[in-house]
Amino acid sequence: MQTAYITHPDCLKHDMGSYHPECPQRLVAIQNQLQAMGLLSQLQHYDAPLATTEQLARVHTPDYIESIRQAAPAAGLVMLDADTAMNPFTWNAALRAAGAAVLATDMVLNEKVNNAFCAVRPPGHHAESDRAMGFCLFNNVAVGVAHAIKQYHLQQIAILDFDVHHGNGSEEIFRDNPHVLLCSTFQHPFYPYCGADSASERMINVPLPRGADGKVFRKAVTDIWLPALDQFKPEMIFVSAGFDAHRDDEMSQLQLIDEDYVWITQQIKAIANKYAHGRIVSVLEGGYDLNALGRCVAAHIRMLNSD
Numbered sequence: 567m568q569t570a571y572i573t574h575p576d577c578l579k580h581d582m583g584s585y586h587p588e589c590p591q592r593l594v595a596i597q598n599q600l601q602a603m604g605l606l607s608q609l610q611h612y613d614a615p616l617a618t619t620e621q622l623a624r625v626h627t628p629d630y631i632e633s634i635r636q637a638a639p640a641a642g643l644v645m646l647d648a649d650t651a652m653n654p655f656t657w658n659a660a661l662r663a664a665g666a667a668v669l670a671t672d673m674v675l676n677e678k679v680n681n682a683f684c685a686v687r688p689p690g691h692h693a694e695s696d697r698a699m700g701f702c703l704f705n706n707v708a709v710g711v712a713h714a715i716k717q718y719h720l721q722q723i724a725i726l727d728f729d730v731h732h733g734n735g736s737e738e739i740f741r742d743n744p745h746v747l748l749c750s751t752f753q754h755p756f757y758p759y760c761g762a763d764s765a766s767e768r769m770i771n772v773p774l775p776r777g778a779d780g781k782v783f784r785k786a787v788t789d790i791w792l793p794a795l796d797q798f799k800p801e802m803i804f805v806s807a808g809f810d811a812h813r814d815d816e817m818s819q820l821q822l823i824d825e826d827y828v829w830i831t832q833q834i835k836a837i838a839n840k841y842a843h844g845r846i847v848s849v850l851e852g853g854y855d856l857n858a859l860g861r862c863v864a865a866h867i868r869m870l871n872s873d
């Protein structure tokens with residue numbers, strides 16, 4: 567069995583303007599790097615389906631879903647917050663991004679593949695149950711997690727979020743859900759200016775100071791994430807895979823390097839193999855330096871696809 571690679575051309579049409587860092591070229595950079603490394607042909611390719619309203623409504627309010635549908639413009643851009651916009655193609659791209667997480671969940675739980683990577687945009691982890699923000703409309707990972715709980719009756723699911731920003735949306739959606747453990751590392755204080763004071767024992771938030779490097783990151787994961795995961799014993803792992811903590815990424819001031827993304831993927835695989843029959847669904851979040859993003863996603867996927 568291989569790693570599934572799930573994406574869709576609609577995700578390239580969502581465009582928030584020529585100077586916006588969350589740009590279609592991100593997906594092109596990933597695909598090009600996979601091609602250059604000879605990895606693309608080793609993966610199982612699937613088109614992301616459109617998420618259904620029912621699937622979205624497990625984590626978003628019906629009013630919110632409808633408000634996003636209504637906000638979609640016939641032409642030009644509509645701003646949802648200071649840095650999140652919709653063009654005429656965004657609605658479909660957002661449904662594909664969430665639908666990718668659903669398909670990935672089905673593929674992994676039906677043992678069609680070992681694990682899956684969703685190369686999708688818009689990203690998701692800032693999206694709350696009734697609020698778009700931080701480039702995110704629907705919380706793709708949350709939609710996947712809710713699908714695994716509702717459709718497959720899983721009881722213990724871990725979300726691991728190594729994006730440089732705190733996944734406030736995932737926290738808001740699952741804070742009171744006993745089936746979900748969220749482990750995250752993020753630069754703090756930094757956008758979205760929350761997460762440092764966890765309100766729940768299942769929200770394992772590890773704020774990292776500006777300038778922190780891979781050594782600090784690895785220690786946080788080793789000392790705080792891994793014991794929490796050993797205690798929780800997840801049946802399945804979702805990854806909010808953001809690559810904007812890389813030292814080449816101008817979005818943040820953390821100093822991770824390519825090898826740190828290989829390392830974290832190894833840790834995630836080890837936990838998945840130990841407790842979760844290897845089940846991993848990884849979904850793209852941030853990462854804005856196109857070269858670093860392409861390299862690190864490819865390294866992440868190569869590790870997912872290795873024995």
Ligand SMILES: [Zn+2]
Pocket residue numbers: 729730731808810851852853
């Ligand atoms: Zn981010």
